Amino acid sequence: MTAPPFSRSQLFEGHGVSHGFFSRSGGVSKGSFASLNTGFGSDDTAADVTENRQRCAHALGVTDDRLLTAYQTHSPNILEVDGPWPAAPARADGLVTQRSGLAIGVLAADCMPVLLLSPEAKVIGAAHAGWRGALAGVLENVVAAMEHLGAERAGIKAALGPCLRQHNFEVGLDLLSAFTAKYPESARFFKPGKSDEKRQLDLAGFGAWRLQQAGVTQFDDLDQCTLAAPERYFSYRAMTRDGGSDYGRNLSAIALD
Numbered sequence: 001m002t003a004p005p006f007s008r009s010q011l012f013e014g015h016g017v018s019h020g021f022f023s024r025s026g027g028v029s030k031g032s033f034a035s036l037n038t039g040f041g042s043d044d045t046a047a048d049v050t051e052n053r054q055r056c057a058h059a060l061g062v063t064d065d066r067l068l069t070a071y072q073t074h075s076p077n078i079l080e081v082d083g084p085w086p087a088a089p090a091r092a093d094g095l096v097t098q099r100s101g102l103a104i105g106v107l108a109a110d111c112m113p114v115l116l117l118s119p120e121a122k123v124i125g126a127a128h129a130g131w132r133g134a135l136a137g138v139l140e141n142v143v144a145a146m147e148h149l150g151a152e153r154a155g156i157k158a159a160l161g162p163c164l165r166q167h168n169f170e171v172g173l174d175l176l177s178a179f180t181a182k183y184p185e186s187a188r189f190f191k192p193g194k195s196d197e198k199r200q201l202d203l204a205g206f207g208a209w210r211l212q213q214a215g216v217t218q219f220d221d222l223d224q225c226t227l228a229a230p231e232r233y234f235s236y237r238a239m240t241r242d243g244g245s246d247y248g249r250n251l252s253a254i255a256l257d
Contacts, residue, residue: 002026003059004036004052009159011220012254015119018060018103019254021161021222023232027052032244037234038069039107039249053251060103060255067103067253070095072128074111076136078145094127094142098149098256105253109234110164110226112207113252116142116216117158118151124254131171134207135179143214153215161252162224162233166191166202173197179206226250 004026012019027036028051033044036052050064057067065084070092078094081104095104104126106113111130118124127133127142147153171190176199179186189206190199208219230238234248 001055001058004055006059007161007222007224009115009220009222011157011159011218012115012117015117015157016122016257017117017124017254018062018257019115019159020056020059020252021113021115022056022251022253023162024234024248024250025232027055029248032239032246033248036251037248038251041107042248043246044248056251056253057103060253061257062101062103062255066101067105068095069105069107069251069253072107074130074132076133076138076141078127078138078141080145080149093129093133093138094125094145096123096125096142096145096149098123100256103253103255105251107249107251108161108163109236109239109247109249112163112203113161113250114139114142114207114211115159115161115252115254116146116156117254118146118156120152120155121146121150122256123149123151124256126252126254129207131175131201131203134203134210135182137210139207139210140214143211143216154217156216157218157220158211158216159220159222160204160207161222162226162250163204164227164235164237165204165225166200168225168227168237169201169203170194170198171201173199175199175201
């Protein structure tokens with residue numbers, strides 16, 4: 001089976017994990033889902049999504065039933081997992097485990113995919129953080145869940161994969177108000193937009209700050225923008241800009257060897 005291409009974080013190298021931030025390349029899906037769509041929540045053919053996920057699992061060194069992603073709802077909810085789903089995927093936006101040979105991942109198409117590792121405790125985590133989830137505390141919660149499994153916050157390493165970046169993330173003043181109402185310091189993550197009613201949100205910067213506030217100081221940002229490279233990554237905003245009706249999902253996952 002051909003392994004699809006993916007990016008890695010140097011922060012995790014040599015620490016007994018397999019991980020990857022997968023692009024949209026190397027799969028079998030067609031049309032607007034070409035080619036490595038890993039999201040069953042899309043209108044893509046289920047058989048193609050299954051094949052794509054099998055390829056990703058193979059690249060990570062696990063069987064396809066041990067590549068786990070949740071039913072994501074932009075929530076702050078985290079689950080501890082120790083084996084394959086017994087039925088349909090559970091609802092959560094973050095997963096943590098200390099089981100080797102189990103790949104946990106998140107799906108994204110502009111939101112932040114964050115992978116985490118505690119080498120000493122042998123605990124891993126994965127978080128899906130759009131602006132709603134990030135503001136609700138999903139990143140802080142995945143750190144707390146890893147701590148519950150024995151990780152020390154100062155020893156946790158976190159890596160951020162492809163997501164929507166500030167120069168392409170235009171938002172309204174309502175988001176500025178929502179962020180500053182909860183965190184007044186977060187005003188610095190908003191730059192002026194193209195009009196007085198718009199701002200440019202640095203969600204990646206906000207996410208890094210929330211992780212730092214949670215005690216995670218070892219942070220790697222792959223600095224890739226999904227909207228800036230729609231030929232390489234699936235992007236919800238690129239789909240809406242181009243008049244599409246559905247979009248694929250990029251997988252980011254990590255497994256203890």
